Amino acid sequence: MGTRYPGRVLIVSEADDLHAAAMEAALREHHADGPLRLDLRDFPRESGTVRIDRSGATRSLAGISGLDEVTAVWWRRPHPSDVPVGVRSDDDAYRQAECDGFVQGLLWSLPARWVNEPGHDRIAHRKIVQLDTALRAGCAVPETVITNDPDEARAFAESCGTPVVFKRTGTSRAEFSETRLLESADMDRLGGIRWSPTIFQRYIEPECDLRVVWVEGHEWVVRIDSRAGAGQVDSRLDTSVGFSPSRLPAAVSKSLATLMGALGLSFGVVDLRVGLDGQHYFLEVNPQGQFAYLEIKTGLPIFASLANLLIHGDGTVAGW
Structure with missing residues (x-):
């Protein structure tokens, strides 16, 4: 059992997100920490308030107490606020903007460790930004x-x-x-x-595909035997083929670190394709990518690594 952490972890995601539920379990198992869970669709149906005075700021949102004790946030799959539709579209747009601005301001003002920082997360989702940054970081790009x-x-x-x-x-x-x-x-x-x-x-004819879960400098690399299945073009949904732990060549690892640093991401799921020429081609990075199936297939302690990042700021897992 890990050392009791003095702060709290907040997970912002869909209420039925399996990754969020698995992370909650990992935090309880490894750190005895019961995280807070927030689905932004609960607002404005449930209230939110921010008070600012000489003593500082206090926050409450959607019935969740303890927000001011939060020291780490997993910005997992945030939704917009769920604002009921009215009669006039202009009024609806105004209320949506006000609710989103309130919720984002309330959360983003928390002096917490963010995985990932929302501004960086939003920019890094743009695939043109990814590809251009990857090329400048030394990655091979088709x-x-x-x-x-x-x-x-x-x-x-x-x-x-x-x-x-x-x-x-x-x-x-x-x-x-x-x-x-x-x-x-x-x-x-x-x-x-x-x-x-x-x-x-x-199109890059594959020798194999690699899915890399990046946790603040720690690479959890999974080799996908994409040539053996029907998903040679896009292996992301083909779980019938072989999955195995792997490692990146030093030069590829260095370029990947440069890319993630330039994008400002402490977490991301990176798709690489190893071509028949032996080159490792960068395809994309998803700052909120799916990885539970990779842990199930390989036994890699990815959830424990991410839990350690949220708790201690370091994704190291003892014995790995």
Whole structure:
């Protein structure tokens, strides 16, 4: 059992998020700490108040007591406030902005350790930012065009000389959108990207895929035998193939550390592809990525590592 921590951990996520529930269990098991849980959709149905005077600030939100004792926050999967729809859309937009501004101000003013700091988290979610930063950090990045111009997309695909994949530019809670090969039938539908900018990227034939859970300098690397299954193009949903703990070459590890530092992330789930040429290609990093299945498949102590980061500021796990 770990040493009792003098502060509190706050997990901001969906009420039914399995990762949040597993983290709560890890904190109780390893640190005897019962974290606070917050789903932002509970506001403004439940009240919130901030008082500021000479003695400092006190906060209450959605029936949660002890917010002012919070010393670490896992900004896991925050929702906007759940503001009821009224008669006028302008009024709805105003109330939504006021509620979101209140909740964000209340939480972001906490003098806590953030995993991840919300401003950095928001910027790092932008895939163009990721790819450009990764290239400058020394990572290998497949040739890429991101555009809403059908002619630009068509010219890139025709000049690439290899298969091309396409995928979404943004992120949301909408239905999962997998990376797909660009087929001849898709070329006839490129006009649709005018209203939906799309990433087009040279396809890397895989030797394997690597999913790296980054916990403030600690790399939990999982090798995915993507060539053995149906998910060679996008292995993220194919759990039928082999998963095993792995390690990164020193040069790749150094570039990854530079990337995460430049993005200001203390946590993230990074997707790399090892090509047939032996090169480690950076595909993306998700600051709120899924990793529970990686721990189940490999036994790597990822939840314990993240719990240690929240509690002690260090993701080291004894014996690993």
